[in-house]
Structures are given as structure tokens and as C-alpha cells.
Amino acid sequence: MNQAHRDLLVELGTEELPPKGLRRLMESFASQVIAGLDQAELSHADHRCFATPRRLAVLVRGVALQQPTRQIERKGPAWSVAYDAAGQPTQAALGFARSCGVEIEQLCRLETTKGVWLGYRGTEPGRTAAELLPEIIVQALARLPIAKRMRWGDSPAEFVRPVHWLILMLGEEVIPATLLDTVSGNFSRGHRIHHPQPIALREPLEYSDRLHEEGCVIADFEARRERILAQVTHCAEALGAQALWDDALLDEVTALVEWPVALAGTFDETFLRVPPEALISSMQGHQKYFPLRSKADTGLLARFITVANLKSQDPAQVIAGNERVIRPRLADAAFFWDQDRRRPLAERIPQLKHVLFQKQLGSLYDKSARIGALGRHFAADFGVTGDQIERVAWLSKTDLLTEMVGEFPELQGVMGRYYAAHDGEEEAIALALDEGYRPRFAGDPIAASPLGQLLAVAERADTLIGIFALGKTPTGAKDPFALRRAALGLLRTCIEGQRSIDLEALFRLAAELMPAEVDAARQIQPVLQFCLDRLRGLYLERNYPGELFEAVRTLTQQKHLIVDPWDFHRRVMACAEFIQLPEATSLAASNKRIHNILRHAGADDQPFSPVDPEHLEHPEERRLYEAVNALAGEIESQVNAGEYTAALRHLAILREPIDRFFDTVLVMADEPSVRINRLALLACVSQLFLSVADVGWLPTGE
Template identity: 50%
Template sequence: MSERADLLVEIGTEELPPGALRRLARALGDGLHRELDEARLEPGEVEIFAAPRRLAARIRDVRRAQDDQSQERRGPAVDAAFDADGNPTKAATGFAGSCGVAVADLERMETDKGSWLVYRHTEPGRPAAELIPAALERAVEGLPIPRRMRWGDSEAAFVRPVHWLVVLLGNEVVPARLLEADANANSRGHRFHHPEPVTIPDAASYPGPLESQGWVVADFDDRRERIRSQVEEQARSSGGRAWIEEALLEEVTAMVEWPVALAGSFDERFLAIPHEALMASMQGHQKYFPVVDDNDALLPAFVTVANIASRQPDEVRAGNERVIRPRLEDTEFFWDHDRRTPLAGRLPHLGGIVFEHRLGTQLDRTRRLQPLAGHIATAIGGEPDNARRAAELAKCDLLTEMVGEFPELQGTMGRYYAAHDGEGDDIPAALEEQYRPRFAGDELPATTTGRALALADRLDVITGLFGIGQPPTGSKDPFGLRRAALGVLRICIEGELDLDLGDLVDRAAGAYREQLGADGIDPATEGETIAFILERLRVYYQDRGVTHDAFEAVRSVALPVPLDFDARVRAMAAFLEREEAEALVGANKRIANILRKAGVDANDLALPDPALFTEEAERDLFTALGERREQVAGLAAWRDYAGALDALAGLREAVDGFFDHVMVMADDEAVRANRLALLAELRRLFLQVADPSRVQE
């Protein structure tokens, strides 16, 4: 018999929560692998399987038994183990007894510290079949199940009732009992097509028998891609292409064991409703995949995925068409009813929606957003009146029937209703764009008014929550402040908006005086808010391959202007790739240390006096600095930081010569102070761009 075999574990249950299915399967596989590893069974690759009624994991090449282990246990020193006549003392007999042997069976070990009694033996490895049940139990106990349930009078607790258990090591059943189910080789097929047991002959053959006999596709990824292919084929048969959102595809995959896609249709009259609303109804309520044409215009068709291969597919199709009609009629009613009241007419009712009890209602938010959005619009060359009007209407669609039914359409429906009300220019678009970017990689607001409103909305939330002492903590960020901060940075940097966060946070803070008292938010809290936003740049640049060193070098000197920060970081990242960078970074570190130990700040020292120079290397460095002083200042003023660093790279030879031939801490106090001033001048030039002394590597 081979020393290794594949291990298969399948836990059969009632229908599992779709949103948790893949996570539970992965946790089962990882947990089981970890436990087998700790049991010295040297597990190989993990494969996971997940379907609505089963979680399974296969661990490749598990040892059938542990290796034997040589063990050594040291006892008392020989001098203490025997008396003068050579008879064992209590120390020797006690040690031997604890080892389960006679004193005569003990060995002696010589060390540089003397001779000791030692007990050596070989511990036989235990069979895997004895170790797997406990390993499986611990792995299941560690699954991320927020609330475990019990069923009937059972004491077992799991996410759903358990009906069967398969545990195979190779082709042998491992005797195990888990959640009151005894292990065997019998899985079960599809609830309707094949409810009878399906025997799994060995772990390596899984999940083949389930599909060939039991009408179950157990491999999650395989099932998902089959669904994708079927849905696309059915959409083509309807004259279009499937609109497949990955989140819905994942959810549908977790809901079916034997997927069968069917196309259906609905009345064309419903196409007069905004397509986002129709799609939200189809996707959210019915789990249907919409069908669109080549221009992404919605067609009166959908694709559903059944969990059964019906003998009467036309009846299944007709049933789904009957079900979707009242859903679309509800959506049609919302659309017609909402348009009877202009968005502006809903404004007073925002006073009934609490945003955060200390920060007021959505009406309070609206009043704060208007001046802030108008100010930002002016700063970025937009129309402040449009921005203030967009801010006034920004939250009104929260009171519509459509958004009440489909919260994900906030902003989108605001755009439609504002256009219907005759709001001109870019106001309708801004109502939708205020929420962009919604996620990493999402599009940014395209209009100037949309950018102003999006920035105002995020800055109001961040500043307000910091003002009441509710910043994100650890993994908890209920208001999505980290995402909001990253959105602010992306809009400023990628939208090339030259905005000062210090000014914007100060204005946002000032608007909170009504909620937080006459003094509003104190300057220290404003500083924390700005620092929080800028810190998100660390993640932003990390995702773009910019080194931690380039970020840190800029973070300590940059103003709170994201566009300026970005120019510095990109310039510094390029500079660190240059041949001269290592020497100049080292010199900056050395200078920073020298000035710190001398107890002086580079910005406090005057220019050096050439009359006090005693070494040619001092004069060379002073001349090189003079040649670049105005050049670097001018380039930095124009934010040509790459050009400034290019000029500073030319200092390498003079800097190297200075440190090779000049002792900074000279005995003469005046000479020493003059040399410190020379180094301070060099450091000030670099600090106009970044602080190379922060570079770690």
C-alpha cells in the first residue's frame, strides 16, 4: 500500500447561505490542511468544492501514518543518580519510573558539563485514520460561522442541519463522527433528480460520480463557468448579449447544483422605465441576467438559471415570465409616482432622515454641502450656482419610492428625476456622480459640478465624524471613511484638481458650528482629519507600484495638496532609480544625523560664510549649491520636481568630495558652525522636494 493517499471530506447539509458558501469551503480546506500539518501528516495541495447542499475539501498526498519519532529525555546527573556504593538514588529510580523503564535501561550522555542519565526511545507514528477525526472536528469548529444553529433535539451546532458525512483516505472510509453524522462513502445526489445515495469509490475520483450519477456539479468554479456559458448562449438566442455582473453570477452559482439556463421575455412597454431600475428589479429580486444589444441598450429579455432540468422547459420559462411581470409593474408604478413630485419639493422632508444624531439630519447635511460645493466649484473653474443647486437636490431622491425599493439606485434616480424636472446644465449628471468613485477602479465624476459635489459630500462626512471622535478603528469603518478619503484623493489627483485639503477641511469644519458648538471642530482635530486623508495615499501608491521609500520621503515635507504630493512622489520614485541616488540618500541621512546631534534645525541656520572656508572641498560644495539654488527653487515653484531632483543629482561629486576631505565637527567653533550651515543649505535644497533621509533602503 502506498504511504500516501488523498483525503476527501464532504459535509452534506440543508441549503447553505449563498453569500457564505465559497468562504466556508475555503475555510474548511485551509483549516483541515493546517490541522493535518500539525498532526505531522504532511498534507499536499488543497482543493475545495462547494454546492448549495455540500461543503467538501480534498487534500492531496496525505501520509497514511506519521513517521516514527526518536525521542530523548535527560534525567539527573550521574553523580546525583548513584550513591558511593553505586546504588541508584531516589533521583535515578524516580526518573526511570517516570519513563516506564528500569534504571538499568537508561543510557549515559557525556557533555562538557558532566555525565547525565538519559532515556532514549522511538515513538511509533500513529495511523492517519486515528488522527483525522480530531483534525476534522477542530477544522469545523474554526469555520467562520457567526451564528450556529441546532435542529430538532440535537446538540450539534452548525450553519445548517447536517445529513451526511463522507471521509475517505484513498478508498478507505475513515471512522469518524461529526455533528452527529457517521462517516461513510455515500454522498447524495440532486434533491430532485437523484435523491438517492451516490457512492464515492475513492477520494481521487471525486466529484466525478456526483455529476455522472447524481446530477450535481460540485466544483464551484466549474459550475460558475458553465452558468456563464449557458447564460451567454441563451442571451444570443434572444438576439442580444448577457449583462453579467460577477457578484450576481457568484450568487447564482451558490444557489444551484445542476444549472440550466433559460431565456424569457417581458412586455416592451416596460422599456420606458430607466434601464437601471429594470435591471435592479431583475437582478436583485429575481436573480435574472438582463439582455442588452450591442450598444448596451436593454432588450425586453432576460435569462434565468434553474436548478433542475425540466421535461417542460417552456412551462418553466412561462412561469418566470409570469413572476417578473408584477415586479416590473411595481417598478413602473414607482417611476410614475415619483415623477409627480419634483425633487425640490422633497427637500423639507429630508429633515426627517437622521444622518448621525450628533451631526443632524440629511437636511442639515444639505445645508452644509451647498456652500462647500460652491466654493470647490469656484476653485476648480466650475459654476458655483450649479454646484450649490446640485448640493441642494443631492439627497432628495432618498425619499423616492424607487430608491426606497432599490437603495443602490440613489444618485442614479436623482439624475433621471432632475432631468424630468428640467434641471439644466450638468446638475442631473452631478446627482449621480456625487457617489463616484463607489469602489476601487470605478470611474470618477466627469463634470465639474459632479466633482465639486462628490468632494464636498466626502469631506463633510469625514470631517464631521472626526469632529465627534468617530474615526475608523481597526477593521471597523461603518461610514466608509477610508473609501471616502481615497475617493477625495483620486478625484484631486486623477482629475488634476489643484486643491488644498487644509482649506477644504477647515471650511467643512466651520459648517458644523450649529451641531458642535460655536467653536466647531478644533484645529488639532482638523489636523488629524487631513493626516487621515493623506495617509490613504500610502495604499493608493502601493497599488500603483510606488515604493514605500518614495512615499515616506515626501510625506514628511509635502503640503496637504494631493496634486502637489503626487508630483513629488512620482519625481522621487524616478530619482531613487538613478545611479546617484544611493550616495545622495546616504549623504542626506548623514547630514540629518549631524544636525540632530548638534541640536540645530536646518531651517534656522543662515547661509555659510565663504571667508571661513579652509578646505577646497568646502568651496567646491558651496559653489555647486550656489549654481543650483535659484534653479531648484524655480523648478520647485513650478512643481517640476523631477527637474529639481535632476539638478540636485549633479551635486553628487561635490558632496562626496566634502565628506572625503572635510571634518564637519572642527575644533574651531566658528568653522564648525559654518560647516553645519553649509550642510544645512544642502539639506534645504532637497527638502524643497522631499526628505531623502527617510529612505530606508
């Protein structure tokens, strides 16, 4: 490698770091170090980041040993002040020379638009990386996303966990520094059990391999994660099963071990009478185990896989220990299951009066009543009965009072479905109790049943209006009531469930149902706008141009249309197909031109008299008039039927007559009757396009 560059290694050795935040800490530490190098103008090549329960590290290839030399220019006193009448330098000039560290002869004349000055031009050597790196690392550590820092011993240093060692190497050299009360060196440490001794590094590039080969530590987070997944998958296949896992569980297990070894254990089959979701939550949430189910997907097996942090000489003892630990956890779940079923959910409804939702919004009982009334009003739109949605609304919060959900909050709704089925509730009602919480997170499917969809919409509408009325709206990155998620869930349910509903009417009724002392009516428009902003973000996230959303939103504002997410979505999708047509660019540009002409004529928002065929003097304006008349009826029928894509495809027929009209016809003719007639014709064309969206917003390729 070039002598002016060296590889950089920074490793911070600590007590066990928080597992759920380890990946984020690792990525943030690396990005902050790189940002510090860039800000200091220390060039570098690529980098790798590392993290285990006891370390954060970053390796940066080819870091410059010194900042580049900089050209500097300093302006001193005015030339007239720098020299006296005899041409001798004054004290001002001599003082300026001393401040620059040069003789007076090395100064120069600087001429600017504001005058002539005494100046200095020279070079300033860059600082060395060894000088700059300690402060870069200090700043990187200070900017890590750590909610609460701790102290240890009598040291004033603060970090997420006590620090025990520090590596700061540039090439083969250790950069002297004391960070977080720890002196830098070139010694790392291996696995607590397999290799507790220090490992002396000769140069940064051997870091990962030496830890792996000598220290029994897989420092690379992604490599360790892949190894765990491979071991778990292999172990499951050997048992003729498949492991249940998600990214969050896999990341957390990866953050708990340095030398992973997957082992399979068993538990008593009698526990399989408990709903599988409860067993899975217990195994994954409490023990970080991977549950197993049959390959034929016939149900959960009485087996699990755990990932140990060492290679034991007696694996059977490790397995037996884990089996002893999981037994009381599963026994608790079984006890909750048996106890909860002794009382039907309906008997718990009065207890909701004693559970506060929000101080000014009442109890969960009050919220359930509001959801039921709101749902009843829109029941026909979802094809369910008012009695069904009211029953679901009253039962929807009752499982929060069960022992199982008290222990496993993530099972709310899921356990409601099981308990309702046990109580003999209607199947659709039991299913809706679970589905009403969907989508629970980004990418989660919406409720599949109409009753579940209505519950999801009504519950979120009540929450949005209520929390907005309390003035607790999201700010920046803070959204403690998950209102953004609630709005997206409501919108996705309407769109993906293909349910037409007037959002403003929904929020108006939700506001009317709020307690009298809460001024919720003022929040209808803010909540509606909040939802539209979320809808715009949803389309951008799915890589649709922002102009498609604006084309439809502008139309709804211009024509005062109701905001119906499903109708809105169909219009956006129609525009998305329309812009793929070869005629789209020309028609969008023509639409903008028509709008501008009508606006400059002061006629863009005024109704015109019908076009008078007798005043159509030019062949091309007659041809356009005939084309518009021929399409108008069919397009109106398609728009009324919600067939927006077909309507826009028919409008593409107008491209040629519109282009020829503008090529040959003077709209602003001298004769008033002719001019007004042509403006009326353009207004007809504009209204045709506005039947689906404001086409002038669509991308034109200009």
C-alpha cells in the same frame, strides 16, 4: 502512490447553503483543513476545494498516514538526588524511570550549564491520521466564517444549515467519526431531481467525476462558474446581444445551481421606458437574471437570461414561469418611476428634516446644509459657483425619499440624476447628484465633473469629521460607517481629479459647521492622520515602496506644509521616477550622510549664515558651491510650479560634486570658520533636496 500516503476526501452534505457566502465558506473550509494538517505535522501534496448549494468538500492529495516519529528528551531529578552514596538509584530515580516507561538502565546522564541531571532520550511514534482527522475537521468547521449557526431537530449540533451526510475517506477507507450529529461514510448524493440516490465512492479521486457523470452535479465551483458564463455568453450571442454581468452576480448564480442550464426569456417592451438601471437592479438583484443589451450598445433589450438548476424536458415551461415572475417586478419599477416623477426633488427638501442622519449630528436636512456651506467655501478650487454646489447639496439626499430608491437602495444618486433631469434642473447639477457617490467601491471611477467632485469631497469630509466626533471610529476589521472607503474616495477624488485642496482647512471648516454640542475640533488631526494612513495604504496597494510616501510625509512635517493630496501625489510620483535614475542611490545615501553630519553637529534644525566664498579653501568645496548656486534658482522655479520630477532630475547633476566633496574634504575641520562654512554649504545642499521630498528616506539599495 507511496503506501505511507493516501488521498483525503471530506464532504459535508447540507440543506441549501447561503449563496452569497458560499465561495468564502468553501475557501475557508479548505484553508482550515490544510492548516489543521500542517499543525498536526501530517504532510500532504496539493488540494482542491468544492462547493455547491448542498455541499462543502475538500480533496487533499497524498496525506501522510502517520505523524513522523519524534525525538524526545526528558529531564529528571538532579544526578546527586537520583543516586545515593553507594551508587544505587533512589526512589526519585526509580519513579522517573516508571514515568518514562523504561527500566532504570535505559536512563542517561544529562549535563547542562546548570548542572548534571538524570534524563531520558528516546523516540515517540507519531499518531495516525485516522486518529487525528476527526478533530482536525471539527476544528475546521468551528472556525468557518458563519455569523449565525442554527440547530435542527432535537440535535445539539450547530451549523449554518442542517447536515444530512458526511464523507470522511482516507484512501479507500472510511474514517469512523460522528461530526455535527452525522456518521461518516463513503456515500455522496447527486442532484435533487436528476439523481437523488446515494452515490457510493470507492476512493477520493473519483469524487468529482462520479458526481458529474452519475449525479448531474458539477462540484467544482470554478468549473461551474465557467460553464455558466460560457452558456450565458453563447445564449446572448445567439440572440445578437451581449449579457450584463459582474463577478458578484456570477458567483451568486453559481452558488444557486448544481447543474446549470441557461435559458432566454422576454418581457414587455413597454417597460423599457423605465431607466435601465432600475430594470437591471430588478432583474439582477431580485431574480438573479442576466439582462441583455444590443451589441451596438444602443440600450437594454426586452430580454433576459436565467440559469435553471436542471435540464428540463419542457424548457418552454421553465421560461414561461420566469417570465411570469419578472413581470410584477418590472411593473413595480415602472409604478415607482411614474409616481416619483409627480413631485419634483426640490419639493422633498423639507422632508429631509424628518430623516435622521445621526442623533447628535442632526437630520439629512442639517447634513445637506453643512455640505452646501462647506462646498461653497471651496467652490473656486473646483471651478464651480457657490450657488451650484449649494443647489446640489440640497438635492443630494432627496432621492432617498423616493419609492424607487426605497425599493432599490443601490440606485441612490442614479435616480437623483434622472429625476433632476426630468424636473428641468441644470444638466451639471443632475449629473453631480449621481457622481457625488463615486467612487462607490474599489476600482470605481471618481466623479468626472467638477461639481460632482466637489460634492464627493464635501460629503465625505462632513461624514468623517462627524462620525469621528461621535467616537465611532473604525476598529480592527470593523468599519460600520465605511469611513475607510470615505477617506479613500476623498483622497482619490482630489488626486485623480487633480484638485489642490488643503485637507486640514477642509476638516477645520467641517468641524466648525458641526452642531455646537459636538466637540468636533479635537478630531481634525485624528481625521487628517486617518486619511494619511489610507493614502499610505493606497500607494502600497499600487506597489510603490513605502519609503516614497515617508519621504514626502516627513517633508510636510518638517516644513509644516499643508497636506494637499494632489501636491502630495505629484511629489511621490517624482520620487518614484527619481529612484529609477542611476544617480539616485548615491544621492539618497549622501542626503542621509548630510543629515547625520548636521544632526551630530547640532545644526540640522538651525539656520546658517550664507556660505562665505572666502572660506572655501578646497577646490571640491568650491566646485560644489558653484554647482548648488547654479541649480538653486531653476529648482526653486520648478518647485514653485509643481514640476517636481524636473526638479529632482536637475538635482541628479549634484551627484558627482557631492561624491568628490566627501572623498576629499574634511567637513569637521579644526578651524571653526572653515567648519561652520562647510556645514552651511551642506545645509544648502540639504535644503535643495528637501524642496521636493526628504530624499534620505528613498531606497538606496544598501
